[in-house]
Each structure stands twice: as C-alpha cells, then as structure tokens.
Amino acid sequence: MPYFDMNLELTWEDKEIKATAHKFAREVMRPIAREVDRMTAEEAAGKESPLWEFLRQAYALGYHKALFPAELGGLGFTPLQGHILNEEIIWGSLGLSGVLLLASWPFFKVLQSGDKGLIDEFVVPFCRTNEPDITACWAITEPDRGSDSINVNESFFTAPGARGNVQARRDGNEWVINGQKSAWVSCGPIATHGMINVQTDPALGLSGGGVCILPLDLPGISRGKALEKVGQRDLPQGELFFNDVRIPGRYMFVGPDRYSTWTANNLAFGNAAMTLFAIGLARAAFDEALAYSKERVQGGKVLIDHYFTKVRIARMFGKVEAIRATSRAVWNLAVKVYPPFPEYSYSAKAICTEMAREVIDEAVQLHGANGLTREYIIEKFWRDSRALTIEDGENNTLCAMAGYFLKETYPRSDGRQGAG
Ligand SMILES: Cc1cc2nc3c(=O)[nH]c(=O)nc-3n(C[C@H](O)[C@H](O)[C@H](O)COP(=O)(O)OP(=O)(O)OC[C@H]3O[C@@H](n4cnc5c(N)ncnc54)[C@H](O)[C@@H]3O)c2cc1C
Structure with a gap:
C-alpha cells in the first residue's frame, strides 16, 4: 500500500522512484520471496533458485548501484532517494533486499577508501554491469568472535594475544589468509567477492586487524552449506573457509593503524x-x-x-x-x-x-x-x-x-x- 509522505518537499523524481520501486517490490519481490522462503537453504542458494531472477531484474533497473556516483556508472541517488528506494524493496522482502544491499556494500567501502587502483579493479566493473555476475558479502563474524569482533571500545579488544579465527600473515608482496568465518555471513554461499576482516597482528589483540577485498574463487577458498534458519530464508548465509589463500598486498585496504x-x-x-x-x-x-x-x-x-x-x-x-x-x-x-x-x-x-x-x-x-x-x-x-x-x-x-x-x-x- 503506498504511504502518504510527511516530507512535502519530495520532487517528481523522488515520487517516481517510490512508485517504480513499490511496483517492483509488490509484483516481482513478494512472489519470489515467498517461493524461496519455502525451499531448503541449499535450494534457495542454488543456481536454479528464483532468487537469481529477482537479482537479474533488480540489476537491470540499476538498483544495485543506486548510491554510486553517476561518473562511475551508478545512478547517483541522493540519500533521500536511496532511503525511499530501500524502504520499498525491503517492504517487498527483507531477505532479498539484504542480498541486493550486501552485493554493493564492499564496493561502496572500497569507493570510500579512495584507493584508485582498487576502485578501477573492483568498483568500476560492479557499476558497469547490469547483470548479477558480480555480487558480494562482508565477513567479520567468526565462530568464536561475535560481539567481540565489533566491541572496539572494550579492554579485551586490545588485550595482547586475543586471537581471531581468521589470520593473515605477510609474505613478501602478498598476504596469506587462513581460518574460518561464521555461518552467519550473509550471501556467503553465493557472492563472487568478499570484504573480509582478518587478524594481522595478535600482539595488538583483536585491534591488530585488517580488512581486505578479494574474489571468492581464489585457490584455497571454500564454502560451508547454506544455513537452515527460522527467518530471512530468502537471504542465503554460510561459512567461508580460507586455506593458505594468497592475495596481493594492495587488496588489504585497511591495516592495524586504522582497524x-x-x-x-x-x-x-x-x-x-x-x-x-x-x-x-x-x-x-x-x-x-x-x-x-x-x-x-x-x-x-x-x-x-x-x-x-x-x-x-x-x-x-x-x-x-x-x-x-x-x-x-x-x-x-x-x-x-x-x-x-x-x-x-x-x-x-x-x-x-x-x-x-x-x-x-x-x-x-x-x-x-x-x-x-x-x-x-x-x-x-x-x-x-x-x-x-x-x-x-x-x-x-x-x-x-x-x-x-x-x-x-x-x-x-x-x-x-x-x-x-
Ligand atoms: C540475519 C543475520 C545476518 C547477519 N549477517 C552477517 C554478515 O553479513 N556478516 C557477518 O560477518 N555477520 C553477520 N551476522 C552476524 C551478526 O553480526 C552477529 O550475530 C552479531 O554480531 C552477534 O554476535 P553473536 O551472534 O555471535 O552473539 P554473541 O556475541 O555470542 O552474543 C550473545 C549474547 O551475549 C551478549 N554479550 C556478548 N558480549 C557481551 C559482553 N562483553 N558483555 C555482556 N554481554 C555480552 C550479547 O549482547 C548477546 O545477547 C548476521 C546475523 C544475523 C542474525
């Protein structure tokens, strides 16, 4: 049902965004979300899942890159337009819109980093595609580190020796990653790329970390089974495993100094x-x-x-x-x-x-x-x-x-x- 907007300053364009997104949410997302909700987690994350039809149509509308600047190929939405769009698609389905938002999140963070090389390598192709051939996930939570991994102001965060489940060590111009991220990584089973929080220096405790962006088809990366859960079943989630995964040094775009x-x-x-x-x-x-x-x-x-x-x-x-x-x-x-x-x-x-x-x-x-x-x-x-x-x-x-x-x-x- 459309809602009256208390913001009386909405432009014609804002209202168009709202109407188009609502139609998409009602006619495309709601039926697909109900279908995916009733599948097993593995089917929902599979190649034949109707989830991909949702993503195909959302990407064709450019919704994956709504907030990205027009000069990179994004839609250049204002914050208010981004809010209007997202309220509508979340109205359509919380889980499916989670897939769409996660698809862009790591690329948005790379864009904010200002690293031109990484922007050209990762962000520009994402903004140029109109097919869901590039999607992403963000993995910070670990089997042994849930709230611990975000609680940056607590003393245990800087306690020397506190270890995370995923370690990265420097080897020449590369980083070598080992360990496991938790089963709660949204889009872990389906993403092509990941933004991964890792520990680089246990001497600094959990604050001795880094953040990298990487393609998830590198040698040594494997994925767990899609997680069976009570809700948001149209948002596939699952573990990521790293076994001596090598990435170029430049992919680690945040180091311990800013972690x-x-x-x-x-x-x-x-x-x-x-x-x-x-x-x-x-x-x-x-x-x-x-x-x-x-x-x-x-x-x-x-x-x-x-x-x-x-x-x-x-x-x-x-x-x-x-x-x-x-x-x-x-x-x-x-x-x-x-x-x-x-x-x-x-x-x-x-x-x-x-x-x-x-x-x-x-x-x-x-x-x-x-x-x-x-x-x-x-x-x-x-x-x-x-x-x-x-x-x-x-x-x-x-x-x-x-x-x-x-x-x-x-x-x-x-x-x-x-x-x-
Ligand atoms: C739908 C969904 C999507 C998610 N998507 C992602 C994702 O995309 N990527 C990702 O990395 N993670 C994701 N997560 C994981 C999520 O971020 C964690 O579940 C969350 O941070 C809480 O961690 P936890 O579940 O391990 O709970 P815990 O940290 O084990 O907490 C359990 C309870 O203990 C309490 N507690 C914890 N620490 C303390 C303390 N020091 N003192 C007192 N009480 C404490 C908490 O308040 C909580 O009530 C997702 C989770 C869900 C449910």
Missing part, C-alpha cells in the same frame, strides 16, 4: 542501514494488519469498526511513522557526514528495530490464529523480524558502544554541532 576506527565507522554506516530494514518490514506488517482489520468480522462487524482495534491500529501507525522519521534522519547523517557519529546509528538501530518488532508482533496478534499460518504473509514477516535486534550487532552491544561515545564525547567540545 578499530574503520570497524566502528563501518558499523555506524551499517546500522544506519539497519533502520531501513526496520521501517520497510514494520510498514509491510502494518499494511497487512490494516487490511486484515477491514476484512475480518467478529462481534457482528469488521475488526476496525471496534473501538479497541482503532486504538491498536493507530498506535502501530504512529510507531511506523516514528521509525521512518528517525531512520531518514540517521541515514542522511551517515551518508553525508564522514567520519560518522556512531552514537546516532547504534542507538537508532536499537530503538527502530525494537519498535519494528513491537509493530510486527502486534500485527500477528491482530490476525489471531490466522497470523500463525503460512496462508498469511504476516507469519513470514514475524519470522524475518526476529533477527533484526541481533544482526549487525546485538542491540545491547550496540547500545553499550553508543554509551561509550556519549560518555567520552558529550557535551561535545570538538566543534561538531551537526551535519554542516
């Missing part, structure tokens, strides 16, 4: 994006609840004609609008200002995803027992929503990190008073 800051900043950008997942899915659930309340008759009239249902629907509506307002503000800040303000992204991610889960849970409740059956899509939204407060940093971990920044930097004395 902690880079990780915090990358997470700030990622969690601004997570608020988009919250708004897209919360709105999808709200739309279903409103429609159902106009169909289901109890007590002699449709649910919405009962006073109490109006109260419930209006509360959900208010939460959806609050999530969108917060999400747009935080997204705008994260895209336009570098280095970012992590406290805004981390706190907003926690609040928006928690509010989204409340809306989605209430939408299920409003469906009664029907909401628990596969006949109604609200059941899928509910399963998909469970990970929102865990992925890209468990919410309590993120809030602890935001609290660190608030303790250290407020009231601000560094002259940074806002986006200007």
Whole structure:
C-alpha cells in the first residue's frame, strides 16, 4: 500500500522512484520471496533458485548501484532517494533486499577508501554491469568472535594475544589468509567477492586487524552449506573457509593503524542501514494488519469498526511513522557526514528495530490464529523480524558502544554541532 509522505518537499523524481520501486517490490519481490522462503537453504542458494531472477531484474533497473556516483556508472541517488528506494524493496522482502544491499556494500567501502587502483579493479566493473555476475558479502563474524569482533571500545579488544579465527600473515608482496568465518555471513554461499576482516597482528589483540577485498574463487577458498534458519530464508548465509589463500598486498585496504576506527565507522554506516530494514518490514506488517482489520468480522462487524482495534491500529501507525522519521534522519547523517557519529546509528538501530518488532508482533496478534499460518504473509514477516535486534550487532552491544561515545564525547567540545 503506498504511504502518504510527511516530507512535502519530495520532487517528481523522488515520487517516481517510490512508485517504480513499490511496483517492483509488490509484483516481482513478494512472489519470489515467498517461493524461496519455502525451499531448503541449499535450494534457495542454488543456481536454479528464483532468487537469481529477482537479482537479474533488480540489476537491470540499476538498483544495485543506486548510491554510486553517476561518473562511475551508478545512478547517483541522493540519500533521500536511496532511503525511499530501500524502504520499498525491503517492504517487498527483507531477505532479498539484504542480498541486493550486501552485493554493493564492499564496493561502496572500497569507493570510500579512495584507493584508485582498487576502485578501477573492483568498483568500476560492479557499476558497469547490469547483470548479477558480480555480487558480494562482508565477513567479520567468526565462530568464536561475535560481539567481540565489533566491541572496539572494550579492554579485551586490545588485550595482547586475543586471537581471531581468521589470520593473515605477510609474505613478501602478498598476504596469506587462513581460518574460518561464521555461518552467519550473509550471501556467503553465493557472492563472487568478499570484504573480509582478518587478524594481522595478535600482539595488538583483536585491534591488530585488517580488512581486505578479494574474489571468492581464489585457490584455497571454500564454502560451508547454506544455513537452515527460522527467518530471512530468502537471504542465503554460510561459512567461508580460507586455506593458505594468497592475495596481493594492495587488496588489504585497511591495516592495524586504522582497524578499530574503520570497524566502528563501518558499523555506524551499517546500522544506519539497519533502520531501513526496520521501517520497510514494520510498514509491510502494518499494511497487512490494516487490511486484515477491514476484512475480518467478529462481534457482528469488521475488526476496525471496534473501538479497541482503532486504538491498536493507530498506535502501530504512529510507531511506523516514528521509525521512518528517525531512520531518514540517521541515514542522511551517515551518508553525508564522514567520519560518522556512531552514537546516532547504534542507538537508532536499537530503538527502530525494537519498535519494528513491537509493530510486527502486534500485527500477528491482530490476525489471531490466522497470523500463525503460512496462508498469511504476516507469519513470514514475524519470522524475518526476529533477527533484526541481533544482526549487525546485538542491540545491547550496540547500545553499550553508543554509551561509550556519549560518555567520552558529550557535551561535545570538538566543534561538531551537526551535519554542516
Ligand atoms: C540475519 C543475520 C545476518 C547477519 N549477517 C552477517 C554478515 O553479513 N556478516 C557477518 O560477518 N555477520 C553477520 N551476522 C552476524 C551478526 O553480526 C552477529 O550475530 C552479531 O554480531 C552477534 O554476535 P553473536 O551472534 O555471535 O552473539 P554473541 O556475541 O555470542 O552474543 C550473545 C549474547 O551475549 C551478549 N554479550 C556478548 N558480549 C557481551 C559482553 N562483553 N558483555 C555482556 N554481554 C555480552 C550479547 O549482547 C548477546 O545477547 C548476521 C546475523 C544475523 C542474525
């Protein structure tokens, strides 16, 4: 269902983006997402999966490169246009839009690094293609290092000797990588390229790390089985294994000197994006609840004609609008200002995803027992929503990190008073 936009300054182009993306989400993404959701994880990630038809059509529309500059071949969307597009496609499917967003993420980070050689080698081909022959994943989480790997402000992060599961050692002009990333790497089973966080210097503890970009067909790389999980089944996930994988030195575009800051900043950008997942899915659930309340008759009239249902629907509506307002503000800040303000992204991610889960849970409740059956899509939204407060940093971990920044930097004395 289209929504009224409280931003009265939307241009004709903004509205066109919204309408086109919504049509794509409704007509292409929703049916494919439901089909993939019912497959085994292995089938969902396989060559015959309808997921590829979604990607083919999304790439043909240029949605994979929406935020990339026009001079590289991207669509050059403004932050607001990027937000509008992503809210719509996430409304279509949280899992499938995760595949699309992950496909561009590592290339966006390489672009931000400003390394011309890597931009020419990796970013330009991605922006030039209109086929899903280049897709990506980002792997930071490890079997033994979940929250540990992002908690850069805690003392254990710099404790000498703390080891990660993936090690990289220098050998002449190359790096040699060994170890294993966790089964939760989104698009691990299908990506052509990966952005991988590795440990390069255990003497510096977990802060002795690096980040590299690499093609995933290099000798020594293998993948685990696609993960069977409760929700977001249309987002394939799985392990990556590295056995003496050699990459040129230049692929390691972040070294120990910037590793902690880079990780915090990358997470700030990622969690601004997570608020988009919250708004897209919360709105999808709200739309279903409103429609159902106009169909289901109890007590002699449709649910919405009962006073109490109006109260419930209006509360959900208010939460959806609050999530969108917060999400747009935080997204705008994260895209336009570098280095970012992590406290805004981390706190907003926690609040928006928690509010989204409340809306989605209430939408299920409003469906009664029907909401628990596969006949109604609200059941899928509910399963998909469970990970929102865990992925890209468990919410309590993120809030602890935001609290660190608030303790250290407020009231601000560094002259940074806002986006200007
Ligand atoms: C849908 C989904 C998509 C994901 N995509 C990716 C991806 O693309 N790439 C990737 O690398 N990873 C990905 N992840 C992994 C994700 O980032 C991790 O799950 C997350 O960081 C939490 O780590 P963990 O699951 O190991 O939990 P743990 O770190 O084991 O935490 C378990 C619990 O312990 C608490 N806890 C942890 N540390 C402390 C502490 N020091 N003090 C007190 N309490 C603590 C946490 O708050 C949490 O409640 C994804 C996960 C999901 C669910």
